[in-house]
Amino acid sequence: MTDQSTTAESPGPAGAPPGRTKLSPRKKQQISRAVQYVVLVVVAVFLVTRIEWGSLAQNFAKSEVASQMLPDLFTVALLNTIIYSVGGFVFAFLLGLLFALMRLSSVRPYRWIAVVYIEIFRGLPAVLIFLFILFLPLALPGFEVPGGTYGQGILGLTVVGSAYMAETLRAGLQAVPKGQLEAARSLGMSYSRGMISIVIPQAVRIVIPPTTNQFVSLLKDSSLVLFLGVSGEYVELTKFGNDTASTFANATPLLVVGVTYLLVTIPLGYLASRLEKRQMKGR
Amino acid sequence: MTHAIEIRDLHKSFGRLEVLKGIDFSVDPGQVVCVIGPSGSGKSTLLRCVNLLEQPTSGKVILEGVELTDRDVDIDAARRRVGMVFQQFNLFPHMTALQNVMISQRRVLKRGRAEAEKIARDNLEKVGVADKCDSYPIQLSGGQQQRVAIARALAMSPDLMLFDEPTSALDPELVGDVLTVMRKLAEEGMTMLVVTHEMAFARDVADRVVFMDGGVIVEDGPAAQVIGDPQHERTKVFLRRVLDPTHTDNI
């Protein structure tokens, strides 16, 4: 009885207030969509009429300037971007693997060292790390990063990437079922042999999608090489774009460089999500 | 004669939970011993202590006269002589069946490629999956995976094989293939220690059956006796329930 009285007192949300025409949910949806289109058209009309397209094109899409960038855009700048980021990625991966293994080690000091390293370098802005590298020769007189400018850029990206890589690889190593190492050990393999032949290859497969994304973010971070004061044959995309833009007092190079980044990053991002989907299916 | 395995007063605790409470038993060369018992009685733990996948808390594990629990023993070398087959197969998913059977021959025994491949193919043929050499584990049925796992262990030419419920994860119609392979191994004289719920297999193939309950061995004797005419009440109750699942006695 109490049930009935309460329901009777409070009209449900569907209950129409008397004396007013009610819109069906479908009608409401139609109206809402129409409003959204109207807003879109108004903004578009505003932009088209108010922006000075001529000067915008002169500044951001001047084909004479763009054509001046070839072929160096690809043969120098993009190539260097790839050298810095692939180099950084390879070393970040190796260093990350080392720290991931230390993080999972049964030797306690190793675990501490790994935790401290990971926490420090995950917490610092990438720019700061590059500035540290720039000032390294002051702190350590006589010290030089091997590999010159390339070495410095790659070192910076290695440090930036390795802490994240360590965490990703640790998750990957932990995702390999315990039975795998046990099976390896029961076949007479040592711990390290079992890790090298059985566990690490599987962990690497597991982390391919996230590391592809990390490669994309290292590729973007390679623009920080700018802070190392590189020049000439060592410039990468961003520095190249910046320099060319200054030379011509025109922003077109920045747009061109931006598009060049996207030519690489969008397919890679797409690849990463494809790999991820395939892995989900395989499980 | 030295035992293939001898276990003396073996104890194993996980934290405060004592799982094995003083196990004594031995297996002679060529013997097939089945271990039966209710879930949680410590059967897997016992098996895993035999090849030191689990470090015993105290007691001795002696393999062919060599005390494995001695700190100076090269445990990797000792494990080469003991093959192990797991309930969940534990094949290496990133390798084909053939590679699964070759990897430890190559890396541990340092056999040449040609020799390792020949031994691998022979063993895969022996367990009846010769046609699956190039398949990855995910492409194989459970029964096929388990037989590859057996071949993988056999390729190391072990003196002794441990089986931990090798058919428990299989669909019923696939159990027979695996048991047939194990029967054949037993007939060839392989020393085997088998944890199983397959009572028919235990009765027909085992020389001895060991019944475990609550971390101790309750009964240990010839298969026909332990299964056909158990002496202890706990064994009787367990067998009644296993042989007739509708029986609802508490164990």
Ligand SMILES: Nc1ncnc2c1ncn2[C@@H]1O[C@H](COP(=O)(O)OP(=O)(O)OP(=O)(O)O)[C@@H](O)[C@H]1O
């Ligand atoms: N690594 C571990 N850490 C903590 N407890 C464990 C561990 N391994 C096993 N145990 C516990 O030890 C007891 C015995 O486990 P064990 O796997 O040996 O039993 P079992 O006889 O093989 O059972 P089942 O028939 O279910 O396989 C269980 O209570 C289990 O929870």
Ligand SMILES: [Mg+2]
């Ligand atoms: Mg078990």
